[in-house]
Amino acid sequence: AQSVTQPDIHITVSEGASLELRCNYSYGATPYLFWYVQSPGQGLQLLLKYFSGDTLVQGIKGFEAEFKRSQSSFNLRKPSVHWSDAAEYFCAVGGEDFGNEKLTFGTGTRLTIIP
Amino acid sequence: DAGVTQSPTHLIKTRGQHVTLRCSPISGHKSVSWYQQVLGQGPQFIFQYYEKEERGRGNFPDRFSARQFPNYSSELNVNALLLGDSALYLCASSSGTGDEKLFFGSGTQLSVL
Numbered sequence: 140a141q142s143v144t145q146p147d148i149h150i151t152v153s154e155g156a157s158l159e160l161r162c163n164y165s166y167g168a169t170p171y172l173f174w175y176v177q178s179p180g181q182g183l184q185l186l187l188k189y190f191s192g193d194t195l196v197q198g199i200k201g202f203e204a205e206f207k208r209s210q211s212s213f214n215l216r217k218p219s220v221h222w223s224d225a226a227e228y229f230c231a232v233g234g235e236d237f238g239n240e241k242l243t244f245g246t247g248t249r250l251t252i253i254p
Numbered sequence: 255d256a257g258v259t260q261s262p263t264h265l266i267k268t269r270g271q272h273v274t275l276r277c278s279p280i281s282g283h284k285s286v287s288w289y290q291q292v293l294g295q296g297p298q299f300i301f302q303y304y305e306k307e308e309r310g311r312g313n314f315p316d317r318f319s320a321r322q323f324p325n326y327s328s329e330l331n332v333n334a335l336l337l338g339d340s341a342l343y344l345c346a347s348s349s350g351t352g353d354e355k356l357f358f359g360s361g362t363q364l365s366v367l
Contacts, residue, residue: 182344231296240350240356241299241310244298246295
């Protein structure tokens with residue numbers, strides 16, 4: 140069965156500092172990997188996705204993620220965070236059977252930005 | 255263009271009651287998926303419907319059911335509500351081809367008292 144682990148429940152970062160959110164996945168075949176962001180009271184917005192090809196994926200809002208098969212990781216990074224990045228971030232895994240329709244999400248990492 | 259719309263936005267029910275949640279996908283999208291998000295957790299897959307057929311079901315009891323209509327809108331029904339059904343219910347739509355992004359609605363917040 141597929142699963143996702145986000146080891147950091149809450150991260151606090153100063154505005155302008157760099158950010159890395161960790162994600163480890165378990166999946167028996169080629170994974171489809173996603174990062175979503177959720178602001179309070181809102182649905183989920185896709186930041187980026189990895190299906191195949193280049194292991195460094197660029198997304199919206201200046202985010203990027205790197206797929207490392209040997210480490211079963213898909214960490215999200217941003218070189219300089221803005222106050223508007225404060226939100227909940229979810230890593231998710233899908234697969235070839237359902238593509239991006241049936242996703243397994245991690246428990247999320249809440250990001251707080253301090254001035 | 256309108257995004258994924260869900261109704262109602264908030265709902266309060268008591269244990270044992272029945273609830274129906276509604277979702278209208280983005281125009282042109284034929285696939286609708288439902289997710290349950292309990293406070294402090296990530297969303298959990300409940301159902302996917304494509305072209306009115308159930309394409310996938312998550313690990314939820316038979317009290318949960320859904321259907322998709324000819325206009326691709328969808329309903330999620332939950333019978334015999336339990337306190338543990340309190341959650342944000344998210345609907346997502348896509349083209350259904352498997353490689354297109356999911357667009358999520360803002361959800362229906364269900365509280366069971």
